[in-house]
Amino acid sequence: MAIPIEVEPGLCEEVVLGHVLAEERVGRATAWRRESEDLYRLPAGQARDQGFRALALNSFAALDCGGRLHALVAEFEPRFPGVTRAVFQRANRPSQEGAELHVSGAASVVRTEVSVTRMMAGTALDEFVRSEWTHVVDMLDPSFGYVPDDLERAGETPFERRLIRERYRALWTASVTGRLSREGKTPEGAEARRRDEVHRAYAKLAEEARERCFLAMWSGPRPTHVELLALAQGPSAVFERFGAGTAASQGARRMPGDPCPLCRFPAWKWADATAMQAKTREALVKDFPTWQPEDAICDRCDELYRARTGCW
Numbered sequence: 070m071a072i073p074i075e076v077e078p079g080l081c082e083e084v085v086l087g088h089v090l091a092e093e094r095v096g097r098a099t100a101w102r103r104e105s106e107d108l109y110r111l112p113a114g115q116a117r118d119q120g121f122r123a124l125a126l127n128s129f130a131a132l133d134c135g136g137r138l139h140a141l142v143a144e145f146e147p148r149f150p151g152v153t154r155a156v157f158q159r160a161n162r163p164s165q166e167g168a169e170l171h172v173s174g175a176a177s178v179v180r181t182e183v184s185v186t187r188m189m190a191g192t193a194l195d196e197f198v199r200s201e202w203t204h205v206v207d208m209l210d211p212s213f214g215y216v217p218d219d220l221e222r223a224g225e226t227p228f229e230r231r232l233i234r235e236r237y238r239a240l241w242t243a244s245v246t247g248r249l250s251r252e253g254k255t256p257e258g259a260e261a262r263r264r265d266e267v268h269r270a271y272a273k274l275a276e277e278a279r280e281r282c283f284l285a286m287w288s289g290p291r292p293t294h295v296e297l298l299a300l301a302q303g304p305s306a307v308f309e310r311f312g313a314g315t316a317a318s319q320g321a322r323r324m325p326g327d328p329c330p331l332c333r334f335p336a337w338k339w340a341d342a343t344a345m346q347a348k349t350r351e352a353l354v355k356d357f358p359t360w361q362p363e364d365a366i367c368d369r370c371d372e373l374y375r376a377r378t379g380c381w
């Protein structure tokens with residue numbers, strides 16, 4: 070049996086009215102207008118209200134978006150085990166848009182909040198719903214191990230919690246969109262947008278580590294909730310997993326605050342060890358015979374050795 074769809078009356082009516090007005094602007098009459106005029110002839114009361122609700126529902130089902138919702142439910146049904154209903158509600162702000170899974174007893178409801186504009190936006194509606202519902206597919210998958218409370222508890226301060234949630238979301242959505250793109254179901258420019266979100270979430274990390282992290286999400290296997298949470302909780306986890314690369318560029322990927330291998334003090338600025346002049350390097354390895362440029366050098370130590378060897 071198909072998963073039943075429920076569209077909140079307010080959302081349904083606004084979408085239908087939006088469509089009617091758009092048709093009338095280009096001089097086309099609609100069945101809705103005729104039938105609503107008939108309904109207005111009825112005395113105000115329950116029968117008239119019910120008539121309007123039924124009219125809105127029927128008109129909605131006949132619209133492009135009504136058909137799209139049914140096609141989307143049919144597409145996701147095999148991956149929505151145990152889901153008993155798909156509910157669509159109006160999102161009043163863009164930040165409210167999204168889908169959630171509500172489980173209560175035997176009822177498992179996928180609740181999707183969507184704006185009126187998006188509901189009327191054709192393929193953009195498909196793209197939005199597919200992305201949101203693929204998150205729900207992960208939530209339903211026991212091997213993903215979703216624990217929403219972890220995100221409520223994460224971080225020491227509200228600011229930190231928000232940051233962790235934003236990173237978690239950026240990484241998860243990169244994975245979701247990457248999987249959809251392999252099915253040929255992503256809009257143009259989606260990869261660039263997801264890349265940008267992941268890069269912005271880790272603005273303090275070296276470019277290369279950020280890009281590796283993005284690529285692992287975009288084209289790698291689906292991460293688990295625990296993996297996403299660990300990566301979201303700190304740039305150091307991302308650095309540990311994606312930061313190590315070729316030895317030659319190691320120095321460039323030192324994190325601010327890591328200890329300098331020479332002076333051992335936390336270093337907030339790192340020098341470009343590969344640009345060091347031969348004279349300076351000779352002086353340095355006299356003091357630190359095992360030092361290599363890939364070990365990195367802090368700004369202060371670099372300055373000291375350049376000063377000693379007259380290299381400015």
Ligand SMILES: [Zn+2]
Nearest residue numbers: 329332367370
């Ligand atoms: Zn140093």
